[in-house]
Amino acid sequence: MKITDISRNTDKKQKEYRFGAYCRVSSDKDDQIHSFLAQLKYFREYAKTHEGYTLVDIYADEGITGTCMEKRDEFLRMIKDCKDGKINRIVAKSVSRFARNNEELLATIRELKNIGVSLYFEKECIDTENMSSEFMVSLFGMQAQQESVNISENMRWSYQARMERGEFNTCKAPLGYKLEDGKLIVVEKEALIVRRVFDLYLSGIGMQQIADIFNEEGVLKKHGFPKWHNRTIAYILNNERYMGDVRLQKKYTTDTFPFKLKLNKGEKGQYYVENSNPAIISKEEFQAAQRLIESKGQKDGKKIDSVFKGILLCPECSCAMRRMKNDSGYFWCCRNAVSKRSDCSLHIIYENELSRACERLQKKLFDNCDILIGRTIDYLEQIITMNEDRREEIHHIDVEIKAATDRNHRLASLRVKNVISDEEFAKGKFEIMNTLSRLKYERKKLLAFDKNDESIDSLILLKETIEKSLNQYDESVIRDTVDAIVVQDDGMLLFRMIGGLRFRERINV
Known part of the structure; x- marks a missing residue:
């Protein structure tokens, strides 16, 4: 019996790789510039020393958690470019830089493999193009996930110890404040809104009515978000921060992976700190609001208003x-x-x-x-940009965002080649970043007034x-x-x- 191998010729042409480099950079703005420049230079050299490689883009997320991909804008942009056929290979320094959630890591590798995109992790020397089993990448993924668990445990311990010593304040400033060097500073423009909420409520106007008034007047919440809900008003009225005190650990992060933020209903200790920050309203006003909230729900131990009243x-x-x-x-x-x-x-x-x-x-x-509910939200998000009235405007903004991003990369390239100085680079960089912030805000504002977007807000709530x-x-x-x-x-x-x-x-x- 004669057997002849009739498979295709094995003399394959050198494969051309259009690769994207994924990295995470410091959240500090000054460090970001140097970090991005260094990585741009590194990956340009990487392309020169690897035959058939062409650098398409660098995707750099700030140094935030790698346990959830939904929080990483640049990562999601990279995946979209893979699906659009712009890149067919991803290079990352290590598995831990790419993802610290083993389940999402494997799911992403499989998804990219199905569309012909391979990944290479330099530190571990793992190439998914030549990988016959997911065992090794899964092993390193579990190690990265455990590192994340250990970091989270250390952070929780640190927060807990600082709370007990009275040294912890907050990581995020509520409406009416800004955070500077770990201390809350009153923002008078926002503080006026807070005072007005208390004034309106104490004058007899209900929470939903206050929200409706603010929506009609176009009053913006923190970070420029336009939509007010009765729960937003309730949060302000019940937040002891506004009288200068704070109750710490109202919420807590679960000990097990994946980490979830939950309301603290006695599972963890809580700490009440008096005079922790500058007050926006007096203690008398805050306590009067609390009494009014109680009286609207209860009188002499009996409810006077049923939940079904009016609906x-x-x-x-x-x-x-x-x-x-x-x-x-x-x-x-x-x-x-x-x-x-x-x-x-x-x-x-x-x-x-x-x-x-x-x-x-x-x-x-x-x-x-x-x-x-979740699938309805997904569906509405898909059709938002199909709104004919604003589609053209959104498209123009997207084009401007792409142009600004390209200018940003060209600027970094000029600096690497010493065509421009550090001062010229820094000035140009911040001008571009300001332009991008403005364009993204305008795009969000266009979507915010879309009825589908309002429905999404309500459905998320x-x-x-x-x-x-x-x-x-x-x-x-x-x-x-x-x-x-x-x-x-x-x-x-x-x-x-x-x-x-x-x-x-x-x-x-």
């Missing part, structure tokens, strides 16, 4: 239903039918039946949050609220996420949620 609607006249009481307990019915101002039926429904229906709906939403409930029925979840409940004749309740979602739930099960 439970008659299916015939669409007016808010009225709460009444008989020997069987509280029930709701059409107020116009009771007062004989319409020919509506009473549509009687007992409050305990309402609560059980709400509890069932909340459980269903919690169990299927990613499917019911809905998803976060449901997830924070931890599958335990809480009336505040209904209050914060339900716009209206319509009693229907077929024994069903129609729930109109924030963000435009609609769900039906049977009254009696």
Whole structure:
């Protein structure tokens, strides 16, 4: 028997690599410039010393966590360029620089392999193009992940020790303040908004009404975000920072990987520090607001307002239903039918039946949050840029952003070749960065006024609220996420949620 090898000729032409280099640079602006320059020079030399290699771009994220890819803009831009066919190889110094989440690391490698993009990790000498097994990269990925766990544990210990000694303040300044050298400094322009929130609330205007007033007036939140919610107002009214005190560790990061931020409901210690920062309002005003919040929810130990007040609607006249009481307990019915101002039926429904229906709906939403809400958010995000009214403007801004980014890379190249001085480079660099910041803000502002974007804001709020409930029925979840409940004749309740979602739930099960 004669066997002839008829496979293709093995004399392959040298493969051409259009490669992108991924790195992480210091979050310090001055160090960023030197770090980026050094890495640009290194990878240009890398291309010269490796036959068939052409450097397409350097993707440099600030020195933030590598455990979550969603937080790294440059990483996501690099993946997009891979999918668009701009690069067919990625070079990274090490696995730990690329990702510290082993699950996401392997998923990314597989995704890129499917579209013909290979990765090379210099420190570990791992080339996914010639890799027959994921074992080695997984091993280094687990090591990088464990390093992240150790760093996180050390950071948590450090925060805890500083809290106990009274040395820790905050990592992020709330509206009305800025953080300088670890201390909170009052920003008077923002402080005026905070004082106005307290003044309006103490004058009898509700949280949602205050949010509506700010939205109508175009008052901007911190960092220029335009949309106000009643939860934003509630956060301000309940934040003891504004009277100069602070309760530390309201939230905590879980000990296990992947790390998640959770509300502290007694799982960790908390510390109350008086006079920790300059006050924006007096203690008397803050305490008066707290008393008013309590009085609106409770009086003499009994609730005076039901969670269903104002949101439970008659299916015939669409007016808010009225709460009444008989020997069987509280029930709701059409107020116009009771007062004989319409020919509506009473549509009687007992409050305990309402609560059980709400509890069932909340459980269903919690169990299927990613499917019911998460996928809707993803879909809306995909169609935002398809809005014909603003598509052209967004496109022009995208072109300008690309041009500014190209200028940034050309500037770095000129500095490497000593065509321009350090002073000229620094000046040009900051001018470009300011331009990019302005363009990105304008792009975000265009999207912010899109109805789909508003829906996304509301849906994100809905998803976060449901997830924070931890599958335990809480009336505040209904209050914060339900716009209206319509009693229907077929024994069903129609729930109109924030963000435009609609769900039906049977009254009696």
